[in-house]
Amino acid sequence: GLYRSSGVYCTQCEADGFRRITYFLDRPDVMSVYTVRLEAVKAEAPVLLANGNLVASGELPGGERHFAVWHDPHPKPAYLFAIVGGRLDHIRQPYVTAEGRKVELAVYVEPGKAGRAGWALDSLVRCMRWDERVFGRNYDLDVFNVVAVSDFNMGAMENKGLNIFNDKYVLADPLTASDGDYISIEAIIAHEYFHNWTGNRITCRDWFQLCLKEGLTVFRDQEFSSDERSRPVKRISDVRTLRSTQFSEDAGPLAHPVRPRAYKEINNFYTPTVYEKGAEVIRMLKVLTGDDAFARGMDLYFERCDGTAATIEEFLDCFIETSGQDLTHFARWYEQAGTPTVVASGHYDAAAGSYTLELAQSTPPTPGQEEKAPVVIPVALGLVGKTGDLPLNSISPALKAGGVVVLDQPSLNLTFTGLSEAPTPSLLRGFSAPVRLELDLGDAELLRLFTADSDSFNRWQAFQTVATRALVRAGKSGNLSELAEKARELAAALADFLAGPAMADPAFAAQVLRLPSAADIAREIGKDVDPDAVFAAHRALSRAIGAALAEPLSALQAQLRQHGPYSPAAGPAGQRALRNEALGLLALALPVEASALAQARYAEADNLTDRLAALAAMTLIPGEAREALIGRFAELYADEPLVLDKWLMAQALIPEAGTLDRVKALMASPAFSLGNPNRVRALIGGFSANLTQFNRADGAGYGFIAGIVTELDRANPQVASRLLGAFKTWRMLEPGRRDLARSALRMVAATPGLSRDVSDIAARSLA
Structure with a gap:
């Protein structure tokens, strides 16, 4: 509803807050045109904002009060209504859309914070251009306002023409925002702007269709960030988040489908399943239909459903028309909870020069859904030989263009021919489906993929899988002795990687250097987990790898030391990420040396990213030096x-x-x-x-x-x-x-x- 915090009047109406302001048919399918008149004491609220365009403003008789009238010509549901009133600073920038519309962009912040709003405004301009170029979507009002407040439950809200943000997702400068903050601001500004079409112009018939706007818009913001930065790193980051939040949700008592059939409290409906898994469903749709049919399907959706409150079925119908595919079974992704598991095994026949791949799928029972039907799983794959990818020759109808196998039955066999050497299968390239994968590959084969696979995601995944297997065994048994040999294998692979291709994409190298977390391992074990045993295994392997790589990790500290002013751009941010990841491993393996490095890093840092890296490293090293640095950070x-x-x-x-x-x-x-x-x-x-x-x-x-x-x-x-x-x-x-x-x-x-x-x-x- 309407509330006041830190002297600023603000609203939050999604999902059903408007009914707290006035009587109304507060449903997303009730769309209305709003004209809003605001009046306030000028000294208390010199800024008065609402949805749409400003059509009138001025002083009221007596001079103490003033008014503003805003009109939004686009019909919208009540959950997108917004007003803001208070003392706010702002920055502005003119913008001209690809269609020639002149738009005034503005970011409003609490007094004294305008100097930190520039990155948000820059991100807004870039995402507007991207949406014009990639999805053909232009903005449709004369103004676009962003307001940042410090007391806001939601991360951000896409109210039509008046986006409201928690200020942690708007404010940034080098001394008060980390590289991660800059990346998050860029992504969340884009997410809320992209809702203008996927959520506002086309909204949801009812809240059961929430994934229609949120899953689709998450997919869009992921694509924007991938184009702005490193696509492999963005994909890895998104999959880490998916596995840590959504896979665990799917495996527990709170599991629910992407489109739930019932809810008790709508506020609990905004979940990783609706958002992140919802985005993965859109990504699978693109993989299945192909880039061209997907783009035409999106165009048809925008054309056909503009100005309506739509459903998942209406969305999918557009892609059925443009691709000619039957998506009936694909729609099960919206109805079934749980994370499917794909089991893969293969056999090479040297005499015939053929390789047979077997794939099988299953989905575990979840609350209220004991029986599961097979889902449509696009398995993007390659066959990797000693020097790289091998040709994919198969007459199986399951193999589609682009090396995608469609697994839509409980199991599937397909044979590849014309192979002069035994291949190593590279499955789920780019993480083409949100599933668990069980491979019959040995660690040596996985490390071969780490060095030879052309797919960056699967190179990272291969290394992660080797580490995960070792940590799961040790976490279950409590026996840490077997980790020593595995640490040597992993460290040797990392040493070759750091000496060779790592510098081509330091941000990717940082992801490779980061082992699966202890929480990841607990989730993989899945039953009768002893958190202390899991943590001990994780700490032992990290420490052993750090010790084995002490020389190259230490060399990175000097090699990646940056000179010149701070920049949040992808290149320097990636270098900082690799340098700081290396420091974390050194803190576990060589605490005395790492403590000196961390304290020096903190002292010389001209940005928050490096200061936080120093603080994080010191939290791993108990003692007076740690407590002193914690105190200095708080004072600063x-x-x-x-x-x-x-x-x-x-x-x-x-x-x-x-x-x-x-x-x-x-x-x-x-x-x-x-x-x-x-x-x-x-x-x-x-x-x-x-x-x-x-x-x-x-x-x-x-x-x-x-x-x-x-x-x-x-x-x-x-x-x-x-x-x-x-x-x-x-x-x-x-x-x-x-x-x-x-x-x-x-x-x-x-x-x-x-x-x-x-x-x-x-x-x-x-x-």
Whole structure:
């Protein structure tokens, strides 16, 4: 609804906030043309904004009050209504669309922050040009306003012509924003702008179609970021996020389809499944139909559905027409929950010069869906020989253009011919489908893919798979001795990589250097997980690889040292990413030497990225030097709450027994406020992501989060319910922790007066 925070009036109407402002048919399929008149005391709210174009403004009699009239000629649902009023600074820039429309772009921020709004405005210009070029979409009003406020539950909101953001996704300068912040701002500014067509001009018939606007728009912002930066790195980053958030959601009690059939609380509907898996469904559609038919399908969708409240079926119909394909079974991706598993095995017949590949799929039961039908899985593949890709010769109708095999049955066999050597299959290139893949390849074959595969994603994936296998074995058994040999193999492969192709794309090299996280390994084990054993295995392998690579990792510190002014561009950001990833491994392997490097890095840094890298490295090295650096960081950024959020999170993630007490002490510090969503996400959300300390064997971590959830629920149910999502994987824990987590959830569920937001998550988690 309408609220006031830090002196600024603001609205948030999605999904059903408009009914808190006035009586209305508050449904997404009720689309209206709005004219809004705002009046306010000029001294308190000199800026008055609403959707659409400004058609009149001026002073009211007496001179103390003024007014503004805004008209939006485009019909829209009530959830896109927005007004803002308050004291705000701004920056502006004129823009001319490809169709010749003159548009005034503006970014409004809290007083004194306009100097940090430039990157957001620059990102807006670039994404508008990209949408014109790639999707043929032009902007349709005379103004486009972005407003950034510090107290905002949502990350951002795409209100027509008046996007409202949490200021962490708008404000940036080198000393207060990291490379990751610049990348996030670029992506989220684009996401909200892209909603102008995929969400606003074409909206949803009902909230069950939410993935129609969100999954499609996430796909669009991913493509924009891929074109702006390194496509392989963006794909790896997105898949890391998908696996850590959505795969775990699919594997737990909160699993639901991309288009759920029912919901209790709409605020709990904005999930990784709807957003990230929804985007993967769009990506599969593009792989299946091909670039040309996909582009024509999007054009048809924009033409046919403009100005309407549409459904998934209407969207898919456009691609059926342009591709000529039957997408009936493909639509199962919208109806079935769970992450499919593809099992792959192969056999090479040297005498015949042929290779037979067997693929089989299955999807595990999920709450309310015991039986699963086969889904349509596009498996982009290649066959890799000693020196690179081999030709794909097969008469199987399952093999489509571009090396894509369509697995739409429980199993499939296909044979490739004309092969003079045994190939190594490279499957799911570019991660062509959101599935788990089980391969019958040995580690030596996977490391061959790491060096010879032409697909960057699968090169990264091959190395990750070798590391994951070793960590899963050690995490299950608790036996760390077998990791030593595997560390030598992995380090040797990395040494060759760093000496050769790594510098061609340092950002990709940084991703390769980053091992699968301990949380990734826990998810792979999936049952009776001992977080301490998993963490110990992860720490041992990381330390061993860091020690084996001490010389090249140390050399990177000097080789990648940057001279000249900071730039958030992809090139220098990639170099910093590789240098800082190397520092993290050194901190585990050579703490004394790394401590000196980190402190020097902090002292010489002219940007937040390097300071945060130094802080992160020092959090891995207990002692007085760490605490001193933590203190200096807090003093330097005492007046920068968004930076202190990173300081809070860095401490919440320290994997040590004293971290819970540290977090409780930080809650009492001036840097923290339970009333600010950003502070809560940083400190409390950070702690809930701490594998060993949230999952303490004594249950204190569960009790702490449960207590915060019930306290916060009284003031901010949306943030509280998100925090409770930390328990979504509790069933995979070993029996002792499982019982303790269940008890904490039951305590939350039994709390009198719970909001629908929290009671819904608690009930589904316990079901």
